[in-house]
Amino acid sequence: MTPTTGRRRRSLFAAVAAAALGVLGLAATPAAAQEWRGWNIHAADYPNGVGMDAFTRLVAERTNNRIRMRTFHSAQLGQQDEAIQQMRLGTIDFANFNLSPFNNLAPSTNVVTLPFLFRDVGHMQRAIDGPAGEAIARDLEAIGIVALSWYDAGARSLYTTRPVRAPADLRGMKIRVQTSDLWIDLMRALGANPTPLPFGEVFTSLQSGVIDGAENNWPSYESTRHFEVARFYSTTEHSNVPEVLAVSAQRWRRLNEQERAILRDAARESAAIQRRSWADRERVSRERVVAAGVTVIEIADRAPWAALMEPVYAKYAADARLAELVRAIRGMQ
Template identity: 85%
Template sequence: MKLTRVLKAAAIAAAALLPWAPTPGQAQEWRGWNIHAADYPNGRGMDRFGELVMQRTNNRIRMRTYHSAQLGQQDEAIQQMRLGSIDFANFNLSPFNNLAPSTQVVTLPFLFRNVEHMQRAIDGVAGEEIAKDLEQIGIIALAWYDAGARSLYTVRPVRTPADVRGMKIRVQTSDLWIDLMRAMGANPTPLPFGEVFTSLQSGVIDGAENNWPSYESTRHFEVARFYTTTEHSNVPEVLAVGVQRWRRLNEQERNILRDAARESAAFQRQLWAEREQVSRRRVEAAGVTVIEITDRSPWAQLMEPVYQKYTGNNPRLSGMVQRIRELP
């Protein structure tokens, strides 16, 4: 009898660890992760996604997004999605560079000519390849959000690559980003995003790099008063669902999620373009010096070692680069 009770208790405990599988028609409560504030274009895009899914499934799938990294930082959230404790999320692709090889391609510096070129690539050939790699690590890509062109902002003026030499520039925790900054001649300094303001203020770093809305919304412009439009990177972001949730959906539900994700992406991209203009006007009004780079070729020429290291010996990745460059 005692053994029977022990086995029964063990079975209950094991069942509790298994992914929850609702019965047909039963409501599902989904948890979503977002690093940005709720009113940021990405936050509003994710909320739109959730609303559309709930409407079109008659509330069988109820989505709640936890904004402002309430469920952890991005590296933690990626692991939680792979384990099944986060159901959907909006991720930057750079932290996937060491997990999904094709994400390295869209992270390569000076690859995209402009926003339209990036969107054609990620909605087509680049997105298809990245989606394959993400699925291999338990993440289903549904749509692609804009994240803006990233540029340098620093405590002293930067007009040419020579001006960056020796400067301590904050980068994301990624080998490719470290090599990118080294190619510029900078001293790359990986730091959590939340530490950038105080690190600029205290002199731990001399600058960072990001898009207009991030530069403005974090108030980094108060401690780094020079913004140089290198636009060295324009990495899209993914709106994704965990593979454990995905496998439990029927085809009709999957189509609902795909359509809702694409509609939310169109909405987010429009909001993003508007927000970029607003953010730039705000920092210029605050007295930031904007240094416009019209000829990026001197910067791009420094990146050949980066391309060689990350795609030179991989026909698949070098082929992706070529196809992206050939897009009209």
């Protein structure tokens, strides 16, 4: 071997060694931190905000801040319909959504929105943590949204500017509903005039007489101060629709299996926190509006109301898959 050949081989070995060290160094370099944007329609101190903040904190801790999430509370990134579109496009990374606005996008969400389906909160939670949640998660993933866990949203009842004690009292009244065919048909079945409006416009619409009432749970009724302009709350408890904590499928596809497991575990833990916070907030909210002089009309017998829902079930649970899901939920102990 000539001196020149030896020098060439030593240079080649040095180059290979340097390249190997470079690869090892790259592999040892921590993954770049990810900055995620999250959407929440409620204030930070609302149970949903408490749950979401717990979720982001747990994820940051368990990924050593590789995934850093910031939740924009109080609908800072737009109203829910806008946020759903942003989520599907990937410009919002995670969010807590009510399921009703998905009724026209994800068929199985219609089932848990059906009126008078759940006997009580425990029944709803068992269903959404089981067969109902599994069905909905499949439908949501098909439109670009990955469900991680389920939050409580309470039983929804009617609140109005004049007393409502029976379905007949609703005839001709303009009642705000979410943007959903099912909710529109539900109110029509009760004899009301359904009026789809963004949630943020409800107070001024009640105040100005654009609508005569709306429907929601105790904390929403209290926290938005809707009780100041709609002084009658009728405990119809016609719906108990859970909410979803989800991430954009575009973000999800870029995660490894370990990161996905961390997000799922953190989401389930946050749901337990949110549910406890919800139960406390529901009790406090009712006490506050009663103290403020709201008239609570207790609906002891919901059977006359439920009897009017047959056309709604026939339309939205006629599909064999959805009808079977309704039967499964009703048959749960």
